[in-house]
Amino acid sequence: MLWLKALHIVSMVTWFAGLFYLPRLFVYHALAQDELSQERFKVMERKLFWGIMTPGAVLTTVFGLWLWLGFGFSGGWLHAKLALVAALVAYHVWCGKLMFDLRAGRNTRSHVWLRWFNEFPLVVLFGAVFLVVFKPA
Numbered sequence: 001m002l003w004l005k006a007l008h009i010v011s012m013v014t015w016f017a018g019l020f021y022l023p024r025l026f027v028y029h030a031l032a033q034d035e036l037s038q039e040r041f042k043v044m045e046r047k048l049f050w051g052i053m054t055p056g057a058v059l060t061t062v063f064g065l066w067l068w069l070g071f072g073f074s075g076g077w078l079h080a081k082l083a084l085v086a087a088l089v090a091y092h093v094w095c096g097k098l099m100f101d102l103r104a105g106r107n108t109r110s111h112v113w114l115r116w117f118n119e120f121p122l123v124v125l126f127g128a129v130f131l132v133v134f135k136p137a
């Protein structure tokens, strides 16, 4: 089980690397005026989303479900954590939509809105880690 938990945590860190950096790229992309910068951001966003963030999300979920269903974990903490994870998956998908909108030149979100959007994963990280470490219920 410890191998699974270690792989779960490594995958989670990989996922969060993308969740923290991709929306930041969106902020700079939304501010960029010149074609060269916009093309560069499109490449960076695509590689980060498909090469790091999405594999991290899939592996975090696979190892997490394996831990949960394979070792009989239960409790209110896990239900609360899964609710946060569901919100994080929705956020991940929303990032995908924003990436496609920016690539197609149809983004309507300002850089200020994107900066606030960028803060959400931090809230989930605090919530999920404190729930799984302290298991309050």
Ligand code: HEM
Pocket: 005, 008, 009, 012, 060, 061, 063, 064, 065, 067, 068, 073, 085, 088, 124, 125, 128, 129, 132, 133
């Ligand atoms: C479908 C998604 C997930 C499931 C089913 C899941 C389930 C689990 C389970 C059953 C454990 C073992 C708990 C223990 O050994 O006490 C665990 C550990 C852990 N999970 Fe998740 N998890 C998921 C996603 C996440 C996410 C998104 C994060 C981070 C935000 C996260 C952070 C952690 C951490 C830090 C541990 C180690 C806790 C410890 O060693 O005390 N997990 N997870």
